[in-house]
Amino acid sequence: MTRIAMPSSLSLRRQIAALEAQIEEIKREGEYLIGVRLERSPAGGTASSNAKEECRYARLRSGRGKLLPNGKKSMYVSIQDITRYDAACKRGERIQKLERELNQVRTQLAKLEQSQYHRLDGRASKPRRQPKNVAFNVHQAASEIVVSPPPVPIVPAAILVLYRQHSNAPVHAVAAEIWHGDQRIAEVKPVHCMGMKGDRVSAYIKEMLASLSQQFQVTRFENVIKEIPVEQCPIANCPLSM
Secondary structure, X not given: OOOOOOOOHHHHHHHXXXXXXXXXXXXXXXXXXXXEEEEOOOOOOOOOHHHHHHOOEEEEEEOOOOOOOOOOOEEEEEXXXXXXXXXXXXXXXXXXXHHHXXXXXXXXXXXXXXXXXXXXHHHHHOOOOOOOOOOOOHHHHHOOOOOOOOOOOOOEEEEEEEEOOOOOOOOOEEEEEEEEOOEEEEEXXXXXXXXXXXXXXXXXXXXXXXXXXXXXXXXXXXXXXXXXXXXXXXXXXXXXXX
């Protein structure tokens, strides 16, 4: 079975260029009329009787949607201009034929390029399987460029410090720290909360945050709470510290 080779996009582009060149060459030959035919029939209407009998006139007729230079669908041509308009009509026929062929090739090229795009897009959407046991490419790693992250604006941060045995245990003592980047710039010394109810401890933490806000413009404690075992409570004479 003989397999017909499909034209490539390069060959189609060459055909388009050749057809465009032929059209331009015909246009340079002289004036042309597209969609217009020349009728060699006797003049009618208001033409003289001699003109009607001797066929000294021809008539141009335009196709659908086209008008002649006189703004009408038809125009009488004198015998002296018949040869001129006949040549113009024939040039128009040749141009029209080449333009139809040109449009067909352009449509064929568009379909070919669209199908190639879909094939490439389909390949790109399917990740290729990497071969197993592939050695790491040292040269590739060495050529990678390390980009430094942009500087992060540093603002004061407040960290709440709680001394208790575990996350659900009662709070033994409360403290706070103020950090500026990776440096601790201030701290609130621990205060015992023994005997205080939970709502009173929460109220004290809010008071402490309000005081820090006035001094360091912090509006909240960080989400991560620094928890320290009760045994490490630094308050002097703490009954539970080691």
